[in-house]
Every structure is written in structure tokens, then in C-alpha cells.
Amino acid sequence: MTVPELVIRPERDADVPAIGAVIDAAFEGQPYAEGDEAELVVKLREAGMLTASLVAEIGGSVVGQIAxxxxxxPDGTSGWYALGPVAVLPAHQNRGIGARLVRAGLDAIQALGAKGCILTGDVNYYARFGFRLSPAHCPPGQPPGHFMILVLCGASPEGAIRFHPAFGDCA
Ligand SMILES: CC(C)(COP(=O)(O)OP(=O)(O)OC[C@H]1O[C@@H](n2cnc3c(N)ncnc32)[C@H](O)[C@@H]1OP(=O)(O)O)[C@@H](O)C(=O)NCCC(=O)NCCS
Structure with a gap:
């Protein structure tokens, strides 16, 4: 689906309040939401660990975001990244905006030389981007039935691939 007026671009300082509002609205009421997804992005940003943060903008308004x-x-290999959260305002969901954010985000980390990407999420949704379940790489405390990886370059490392500590239990 095409949303003609949609722009995907890196976040700017002025987007920060809108990003928090989009994440809160997207996760509100979801059974898997912890309520701290917006805070996670704040923590990553403050820690200088927001490798890529893209927003989806329509008519000057932020309607989606991906981090x-x-x-x-375990072997300390660099070049692995975690996707998440990703959020689209409920009124704009199911128009392909989430997919545009995921694909643009994967392009952004590949441009940085990414070897792979991890996430926890809905298997049916993320399979379309090439992510596969990988319980063997699932870190302690994360749900193996929702832990997925995408190998972008080379071989996958052995053992659990950990999220940044800012994720706590909310990856
Ligand atoms: C998940 C999310 C980012 C997808 O954005 P989107 O713009 O609606 O997605 P797209 O239009 O690209 O894709 C729509 C597809 O995603 C599915 N989908 C929507 N929300 C979903 C969810 N929470 N879990 C799994 N699949 C979801 C739709 O059923 C649709 O499937 P189909 O293509 O097979 O019909 C958005 O629905 C959202 O913000 N959800 C709440 C927050 C969230 O769950 N984030 C992801 C956490 S892992």
C-alpha cells in the first residue's frame, strides 16, 4: 500500500515529545505492553545508544517511529543491533507505514555495516522482513517463542545475543 504523503526520516530533537506520544498511543491497551516502551527510547537516547531512530511523518506530524x-x-562481536520498539499511531495502522519503518531502519543499520538484528515480537509480522525464530540466541528472561534474528552479513554468533540493559524485561 502506498501513502503518498509519507516521509521516513531520522528523528530530530523537536520530534522527541511526539515520538513519546506516538509510542504511548500505539502500545496502549496491547496485552503485551509494559507501559514503559516510550521510556525505553528515552533511556536509549540518553545513553547514546539510539543507533538509529526513524520517524514516519505525514503532513508535518509524526505518526510512527522505530528504534x-x-x-x-557473547563473543563481543560488534555489528549486531536490536530493533524496537516500533510504533504507528492507531489511526494510521495497516497502511504499510510499519513496514516502511522496518525496511528503512534495516537499510540504515546495513549502511553502518550491521551483521544482524534481533527483536522480540510477533512472529507472523516480522517473518515478512526475513526475521526467523532463534531460541538458541534468546537471552535469559526473554520469550524464546518471540525472539527472532535476521542475519545480514556473515554467520550468526553462538549463544545468546543480549539487548542493551535499558531494555530490562521489556524487549
Ligand atoms: C506493529 C505496528 C508497528 C505495525 O505497523 P502498521 O503500520 O500497522 O503495519 P503494516 O501496515 O506495515 O502491516 C500491517 C500488518 O501488521 C499486522 N499487525 C498490526 N499490528 C500488529 C501487532 N501488534 N502484532 C502483529 N501484527 C500486527 C496487521 O495485521 C497487518 O498484517 P497483514 O499485512 O498480514 O494483513 C503497529 O501495528 C503498532 O504500532 N502496533 C502497536 C505497537 C506494537 O505492537 N509494536 C510492535 C511491538 S513488537
Missing amino acids: FSPAEP
Whole structure:
């Protein structure tokens, strides 16, 4: 689906309040929401760990956002990233905006030389981007039935690939 007026671009300082509002609105009422998804992005930004943060903008308003942060394989290999959260305002969902954010975000980390990406999420949704379940890489405390990886370059490392500590239990 095409949304002609949609712009995907890196976040700017002025977007920060709108990003928090979009994340809160998108996750509100979701059974898997912890209520701290917007705070996670704030923590990553403050820690300098927001490797990529893209917004979806329509008519000057932020309607979606996606975040990527460094992830850590056990052997210390660099180049692995975590996707999340990703959020689209409820009124704009199911128009392909989430998919545009995911694909643009993966392009952004690939431009940084990414070797791979991890996430926890809905298997049916993320499979379309090439993510596959990988319980063998699931870190302690995360749900193996929702932990997915996408190998972008080379081989996948052995063992659990950890999220940044800012994720706590809300990856
Ligand atoms: C998940 C989300 C970012 C997708 O954005 P979107 O713009 O609606 O997605 P797209 O239009 O690209 O894709 C729509 C597809 O996603 C599915 N989808 C929407 N929300 C979903 C969700 N929470 N979990 C799984 N699938 C979801 C739709 O059923 C649709 O599936 P189909 O293509 O097979 O019909 C958006 O629905 C959202 O913000 N949800 C609440 C927050 C959230 O759950 N974030 C992800 C956490 S892992």
C-alpha cells in the first residue's frame, strides 16, 4: 500500500515529545505492553545508544517511529543491533507505514555495516522482513517463542545475543 504523503526520516530533537506520544498511543491497551516502551527510547537516547531512530511523518506530524540500538553477542562481536520498539499511531495502522519503518531502519543499520538484528515480537509480522525464530540466541528472561534474528552479513554468533540493559524485561 502506498501513502503518498509519507516521509521516513531520522528523528530530530523537536520530534522527541511526539515520538513519546506516538509510542504511548500505539502500545496502549496491547496485552503485551509494559507501559514503559516510550521510556525505553528515552533511556536509549540518553545513553547514546539510539543507533538509529526513524520517524514516519505525514503532513508535518509524526505518526510512527522505530528504534535500533546495539546488541551484544557473547563473543563481543560488534555489528549486531536490536530493533524496537516500533510504533504507528492507531489511526494510521495497516497502511504499510510499519513496514516502511522496518525496511528503512534495516537499510540504515546495513549502511553502518550491521551483521544482524534481533527483536522480540510477533512472529507472523516480522517473518515478512526475513526475521526467523532463534531460541538458541534468546537471552535469559526473554520469550524464546518471540525472539527472532535476521542475519545480514556473515554467520550468526553462538549463544545468546543480549539487548542493551535499558531494555530490562521489556524487549
Ligand atoms: C506493529 C505496528 C508497528 C505495525 O505497523 P502498521 O503500520 O500497522 O503495519 P503494516 O501496515 O506495515 O502491516 C500491517 C500488518 O501488521 C499486522 N499487525 C498490526 N499490528 C500488529 C501487532 N501488534 N502484532 C502483529 N501484527 C500486527 C496487521 O495485521 C497487518 O498484517 P497483514 O499485512 O498480514 O494483513 C503497529 O501495528 C503498532 O504500532 N502496533 C502497536 C505497537 C506494537 O505492537 N509494536 C510492535 C511491538 S513488537
